[in-house]
Amino acid sequence: IHVKHENHNPTGAFKIRGGLNLIASLSDGERRRGVITASTGNHGQSIAFASLLAGVSCIVAVPKDNNPQKNAKMRAFGATVVEQGKDFDEAREWVEREAEASGRRYVHSANEPLLIAGVGTYALEIFEELPEPDVIFVPIGGGSGACGCSIARTGLGRKTRIIGVQAVEADAFTRSWRGPERVVAAQTATFAEGLATRHTFDLTFGILKRELYDIVTLTEAELEEGVRLALRATQNLAEGAGAASLMAAVKMRDQLDGSKVVCVMTGGNLNMSALQRIIA
Template sequence: MPPVGAWPTLTLADVLEARRAIAPYLLRTPLHGYPGLTGLVGAEILVKHENHLPTGAFKVRGGINLVSHLDRGERARGLVTASTGNHGQSIGYAGRLFGTHVVVCVPVGANPAKLRSMRALGADVVEHGRDFDEAREHCEALAAEHGYRYVHSGNEPLLIAGVGTHTLEALEQEPRLDAIVVPIGGGSGAAGACIVAKAVAPGCEVIGVQAELAPAAFRSWQARSVVRDRMATAAEGLATRVGFELPQSILWEHLDDFVLVGEDELRDATRLMIEHTRNLVESAGAAPLAAALRLRERLAGRRVALVCTGGNVTLDQLRDVLDGDVVPHSSITALA
């Protein structure tokens, strides 16, 4: 990977070009307000519904943008990538659109709903390793062995520009946003949000959220250096053991704040998101609500967008969330 500082500088122009590239294939996702969530947080809450995209997650924006820009030689070689599910679906979806063979390496025991989706899209799914990072290392070995075009899930400028279109849409739909809260695993979504928000609405804060049990991106952001850490969260969309260089370089410069939330907070937020939005939401997609509840005093009275990055929850995960102890609305302040 290039050293920090060697990456191309991403700008709003890159995101605008990405919007042009993905427009023939994806509809804009809605930005809806929910009085119930507004009451819980004490701020005007709007949800950016990336769970409405064809793969059920925001990553498809980046996948289509990247594959649409590959030359014939790269497409002919085929693509290989590593994923816990949503990124793999995005590359599989784009590969099907553009007639490109896709191999996705996933950790053993990955979300079965996401595995079925990737296979249905025509991707070859290779299960390897105990977590995302072991799957990623196997993916890199396959790329070297077979000559595939390796698609890193974070260190790809075209992916970041593509996923940044969700924030572009949100600010076009509601230009008066005071803050946008974005979940962070590898950090591509938050990096894209930073690029757009700082160019279009400099007064709008971008706040990242990650799981306490997988804090590598958070620790990297704090240290201003890529670090490794534990990975024990059940929220696969937040589950990485190491920070990624390109997203981190953008977050170091532009991210306004970064918070960690616990597993119970993620479960409670998932339940509350499902209850109040009547949408399926996976844990990573509910993480912004968990963060907003933690930041209630700071966000009070402001207009806040929560990026619901995905809704690819399995039936077992859904049962686990719904069978848990319900948090009474009157005591929700205990989460703050």
């Protein structure tokens, strides 16, 4: 097993790649009007960090009771953080209304080709170092990371199987991908906020419906064990979503015997109260 450490990026997550690419591509008018987005943290940090570098005003809507460490980092990067709704999707719906009223450039966390192109650069680094991995495990929330990886794989002509990882308690994408129609969940109940979406999104779902090999779902106990496993095996602090790929590989180990496997550790921004509970 090889681990791709995106948790060592400046914001502690892979999302920074997409934020830098998108903000660098804004028109002069968009820069003047500023940007607005919704996030549970890592996407918001990426847009806030890139906006800070570019001198662009940034608003990030987060759910109530969001990870306080992620909120603090977004504020440290100069963003105005606004609490809206009980979960990511309610925060996103507020942002869509606010963007229309204010004229700010709405940055969707998934339906953005420039975000996907940016985050996909992590996959180019994987294939540069390991030209022919058999399997890459990638956690799926909105799906941009898995899309970037899949597009890079296909563009390079590799045969690597891309396997997504979701939480059992936030599996709308999994049920949509496996079923005849797309599903909207009534709620999510996972501590791994990077996986906590109730909806699928047009751009990422369309790509992954075509490109993804399979999906593994993890219980909350398995996600917590993934965090402990990351600490023991890699000496890295991973958030729930960031450790999910490693735990998925362990769960599927009997099917992977002899395979060259890559697990993408997408982020390390774990809520300290969650860490205390998990390692107690």
